């Protein structure tokens with residue numbers, strides 16, 4: 415039996431489903447029951463009534479969110495070390511420090527934060543709904559973290575005063591994209607449409623034909639008549655885009671833009687996770703209760 419067949423067998427025996435982020439390895443995406451972005455995956459987990467085990471093939475903060483939103487289910491992360499460095503950049507102490515200076519200003523946190531930080535925010539957002547979440551608040555100034563580029567993007571789109579916390583939080587993978595590389599690619603493929611993730615620099619955002627989250631990129635590519643796209647986000651998404659759009663070409667804006675943390679999950683580790691039911695992700699209930707409120711507020715907005 416191949417490893418893939420073993421995983422399918424274990425899924426059936428243990429009544430488990432596999433949810434995989436768009437940045438996962440192609441072979442994991444191919445075996446997953448659902449592939450999507452962080453919030454899409456968590457909502458999928460909430461809607462899942464039958465499964466007893468959810469293997470969340472992604473990084474720490476996403477599995478934490480799934481656990482918070484699905485307290486009755488066993489949520490497993492295949493690799494314990496699959497941690498998002500951006501999520502580690504915002505601590506509770508840092509949030510408290512900013513709140514001393516801006517006690518009445520609401521705190522909006524990107525889902526790419528640890529549960530402990532989420533417990534200290536008013537509402538969460540994703541890169542897909544950050545603009546709408548900030549616009550939904552009756553406030554002209556907002557504390558926003560941890561991604562500085564997403565904060566700038568939201569500031570441009572909403573016209574509100576967005577204070578980034580920490581001052582320069584970033585995604586190391588999305589910082590790899592440079593406008594010069596895209597310009598060279600455009601010389602070779604002048605007809606290509608440029609899609610850029612808002613975690614990229616403002617210089618990258620400025621040369622984009624479309625700025626959006628991974629799920630928004632997928633939607634845009636499906637509905638756009640163009641035949642060729644230059645893609646500025648983690649290259650795992652190329653597999654998803656190619657599967658959904660036969661006949662269209664997707665070119666990574668920088669071929670080495672790989673998130674090493676996302677890629678820690680392998681088929682072998684996924685198999686061990688299912689077999690040994692590890693690594694179980696738990697969040698202490700007092701923290702989960704507060705973080706759940708912030709996540710549910712976002713989900714309720716349905717944007």
Ligand code: SF4
Nearest residue numbers: 498499500585587673
């Ligand atoms: S791509 Fe960036 S934000 Fe996403 S998990 Fe990797 S380091 Fe974190």
